[in-house]
Amino acid sequence: MFHTLRSKLLVFFLLIAILPMIVVGFISYTTQKQEMTNHAERSLSIQTSNMTDEISRFLKERVNDTEYLSKNPVMMDPSSSLLEIRDQMYYFLDIHDIYDDAYLLNTEGIVIGDIENEVIGEDISDRPWFAEAMKGQTFMSDIYYSSILNEPALVVAAPVYDINQDIIGVISPSFDLSNLYNMLEGYTNEQQDNGWGGYTFLLNELGEVISHPDLSKVLGVNYLDRQGFSKERLDLLVDQREIIEASDGEVHSFSKIESFPGFDQEWYVGVAVEESELYASLNDLLLRYLISFAVLIFLLTFAVYRLSDYIVRPVSQLVETTRTFADGERKDWKYVSAYEEVNHLNATFDRMTKQLEDRENAHKKSTMVLETTDNGVFALDRHTKQITLFNRMCEKVFQHDKKYVIGTTLDHLMKQSKPFMNFVNTSNLEMFLEKKEKGSQFEMECTFNGELKTYFLSISTLPKLEGEGIHDELLVVFYDLTEKREMERELLRSEKLKVVGEMSAGFAHEIRNPLTTIKGFIQLFNEQDREDNLKYYPIVIEEIDRINKIMNELLNIANPNPSNEKTNVDVEDILQDIVLLQESQMKKNHIELETFLHGNLPELHMNRDKMKQVLINLIQNGIEAMPDGGRMNIRTYLEGEEADKVVMISIEDTGAGMDRETVEKLGTPFYTTKETGTGLGLTVSYSVVEDMNGSINVSSEKGKGTTFTICLPVQADGEACEVE
Numbered sequence: 001m002f003h004t005l006r007s008k009l010l011v012f013f014l015l016i017a018i019l020p021m022i023v024v025g026f027i028s029y030t031t032q033k034q035e036m037t038n039h040a041e042r043s044l045s046i047q048t049s050n051m052t053d054e055i056s057r058f059l060k061e062r063v064n065d066t067e068y069l070s071k072n073p074v075m076m077d078p079s080s081s082l083l084e085i086r087d088q089m090y091y092f093l094d095i096h097d098i099y100d101d102a103y104l105l106n107t108e109g110i111v112i113g114d115i116e117n118e119v120i121g122e123d124i125s126d127r128p129w130f131a132e133a134m135k136g137q138t139f140m141s142d143i144y145y146s147s148i149l150n151e152p153a154l155v156v157a158a159p160v161y162d163i164n165q166d167i168i169g170v171i172s173p174s175f176d177l178s179n180l181y182n183m184l185e186g187y188t189n190e191q192q193d194n195g196w197g198g199y200t201f202l203l204n205e206l207g208e209v210i211s212h213p214d215l216s217k218v219l220g221v222n223y224l225d226r227q228g229f230s231k232e233r234l235d236l237l238v239d240q241r242e243i244i245e246a247s248d249g250e251v252h253s254f255s256k257i258e259s260f261p262g263f264d265q266e267w268y269v270g271v272a273v274e275e276s277e278l279y280a281s282l283n284d285l286l287l288r289y290l291i292s293f294a295v296l297i298f299l300l301t302f303a304v305y306r307l308s309d310y311i312v313r314p315v316s317q318l319v320e321t322t323r324t325f326a327d328g329e330r331k332d333w334k335y336v337s338a339y340e341e342v343n344h345l346n347a348t349f350d351r352m353t354k355q356l357e358d359r360e361n362a363h364k365k366s367t368m369v370l371e372t373t374d375n376g377v378f379a380l381d382r383h384t385k386q387i388t389l390f391n392r393m394c395e396k397v398f399q400h401d402k403k404y405v406i407g408t409t410l411d412h413l414m415k416q417s418k419p420f421m422n423f424v425n426t427s428n429l430e431m432f433l434e435k436k437e438k439g440s441q442f443e444m445e446c447t448f449n450g451e452l453k454t455y456f457l458s459i460s461t462l463p464k465l466e467g468e469g470i471h472d473e474l475l476v477v478f479y480d481l482t483e484k485r486e487m488e489r490e491l492l493r494s495e496k497l498k499v500v501g502e503m504s505a506g507f508a509h510e511i512r513n514p515l516t517t518i519k520g521f522i523q524l525f526n527e528q529d530r531e532d533n534l535k536y537y538p539i540v541i542e543e544i545d546r547i548n549k550i551m552n553e554l555l556n557i558a559n560p561n562p563s564n565e566k567t568n569v570d571v572e573d574i575l576q577d578i579v580l581l582q583e584s585q586m587k588k589n590h591i592e593l594e595t596f597l598h599g600n601l602p603e604l605h606m607n608r609d610k611m612k613q614v615l616i617n618l619i620q621n622g623i624e625a626m627p628d629g630g631r632m633n634i635r636t637y638l639e640g641e642e643a644d645k646v647v648m649i650s651i652e653d654t655g656a657g658m659d660r661e662t663v664e665k666l667g668t669p670f671y672t673t674k675e676t677g678t679g680l681g682l683t684v685s686y687s688v689v690e691d692m693n694g695s696i697n698v699s700s701e702k703g704k705g706t707t708f709t710i711c712l713p714v715q716a717d718g719e720a721c722e723v724e
């Protein structure tokens with residue numbers, strides 16, 4: 001997932017932006033939180049201590065009031081009448097309206113003064129506050145449950161001294177505790193208005209709840225027990241102005257009302273606040289932080305997305321372009337214009353593809369040339385002898401498919417393809433491989449499937465292809481010259497024939513006439529001359545006949561025969577005539593003759609005598625090639641289609657055969673290997689058959705035999721027989 005550039009950019013930017021943001025956010029949040037917490041806690045404890053001050057002042061005032069009353073001269077005078085005392089009490093109540101009554105007790109604890117008359121004379125010496133006051137000091141009681149009033153009560157009492165500083169009694173103005181409770185309720189309300197909720201309550205030294213909005217809890221619950229606190233712990237918290245996390249999700253802040261003369265207690269003022277309310281602003285703060293954080297991340301993500309798009313889009317477009325190019329498609333792509341680096345890259349890519357295309361085209365062209373040329377081309381590694389190149393012409397000549405050849409070794413292919421083996425052996429290719437010769441060009445002859453072929457060979461070293469691991473390669477290019485050489489020979493022969501023909505015409509004419517004359521005279525002398533000369537005359541005549549025979553054949557070459565009459569000729573008919581004539585000679589020479597005649601050959605339009613001469617020449621040569629006997633097969637058959645039909649006559653012997661040199665010289669006038677031969681038979685035959693638009697082919701093997709094949713077109717104007 002994080003492999004794409006886009007996701008990497010996204011992650012990278014988010015990380016470098018968000019990490020500092022988290023750190024800064026965290027620091028500023030915690031400091032702010034700390035400050036706000038401190039602030040909230042401080043204001044809570046300030047409030048608590050303010051309340052404490054006020055309550056303390058209230059209590060002090062009550063003590064002062066009581067002391068003030070005890071110092072009233074009427075009270076201090078033991079002789080004061082009840083009325084006088086009451087007067088003073090009324091006066092006191094008028095000024096301090098929180099009091100509703102006052103009691104004056106004598107030293108025995110008997111009530112001697114009271115606003116109403118109800119308790120006068122009652123003995124209340126059993127009250128603890130009486131005993132305390134009698135000790136000589138003002139005393140304010142703890143809040144306790146009064147069984148008389150049936151509700152919590154607080155009593156202040158002070159000793160009354162006479163002018164001699166002797167205690168003459170105890171005075172205790174009675175005030176309604178609800179005044180104190182109202183005051184506390186006032187704080188509670190104030191707090192509610194503050195928005196924190198909560199309430200104010202009081203604890204006494206023992207941890208008992210002595211004031212609470214819920215009156216049922218007053219003097220019924222011990223706070224310390226309930227919270228599992230010791231008094232020391234509470235004192236420590238008060239000293240350090242710390243807040244207590246109480247049960248039921250409340251937070252309590254405490255402050256202490258210290259004892260003072262007349263108030264021998266230690267009270268604790270507690271303010272309870274809902275924790276969630278106290279820290280509500282903190283939650284607000286956190287929410288604000290989270291929202292701004294989310295907005296920031298969103299904006300950042302969007303910005304980075306746009307940025308990554310800007311960076312990535314041209315790159316992915318280039319990738320797409322490269323892909324289409326690699327798939328071989330070529331189109332004119334339009335790039336999005338982006339930043340300079342990518343524009344550069346695009347331009348370079350274009351240049352590169354152009355160059356690649358040019359190179360590919362050049363490569364295609366050279367491959368095409370290589371595949372269509374008539375030259376056989378192959379290449380091989382000098383070291384590994386592996387074939388690296390093998391063109392179509394090679395496939396044809398060596399009869400092996402390129403795909404099986406490329407990569408195989410020279411030795412392997414030699415085993416697979418006999419023509420290739422012949423080729424390699426004849427050309428001495430292995431010597432070139434080993435000798436590291438620069439190259440060479442030569443002509444060579446090589447037999448493929450019994451056919452002799454002439455090739456022109458060019459062997460050279462291929463230039464090194466850097467980086468491909470191929471060091472030295474040998475390039476072999478060859479060209480089939482067989483046909484060309486054959487044609488050249490043919491041309492030479494017909495040129496020669498032409499010259500000889502022209503020459504012999506004149507030559508024969510010049511010799512023949514005197515020969516006739518000589519012959520006539522010799523015949524004449526033969527009849528008249530002396531006997532002992534007689535035996536020479538037949539020899540002379542024989543010799544002259546021989547000259548005449550040569551002359552006749554020479555004349556045949558030159559074709560001076562005026563009666564070149566052409567008729568429709570059945571070749572098989574002529575053959576049968578000749579066979580009949582030659583049969584006895586063949587038998588004498590132990591030659592077996594067999595004829596395989598087609599039997600229904602079309603008639604050919606030609607000069608019958610000349611054709612007969614040709615056939616006699618060839619059959620005679622065959623007989624002469626088998627002096628110790630042998631076999632002769634004569635065949636006739638048809639080949640080709642329609643207008644290109646040809647009649648084929650083959651004369652096959654198992655005689656001496658010829659070497660290549662002799663075959664090449666065949667048809668050359670006067671070329672003979674026989675003692676009494678003229679060397680003109682084949683010259684004449686070639687000339688006659690060529691005249692008929694035909695051809696004579698020879699295949700011969702020294703020591704095994706020879707086959708002459710005459711090819712004659714059925715239609716005189718048909719396609720000429722080609723020399724193979």
Ligand code: ADP
Binds near residue numbers: 667671677683
């Ligand atoms: P000639 O028969 O008078 O020698 P040709 O022109 O008929 O002249 O033949 C030329 C030469 O060709 C022969 O001398 C012989 O060497 C060779 N030749 C021709 N036909 C055959 C054959 N059937 N077998 C072997 N050699 C042949």
Ligand code: MG
Binds near residue numbers: 617621677681682
């Ligand atoms: Mg002959």
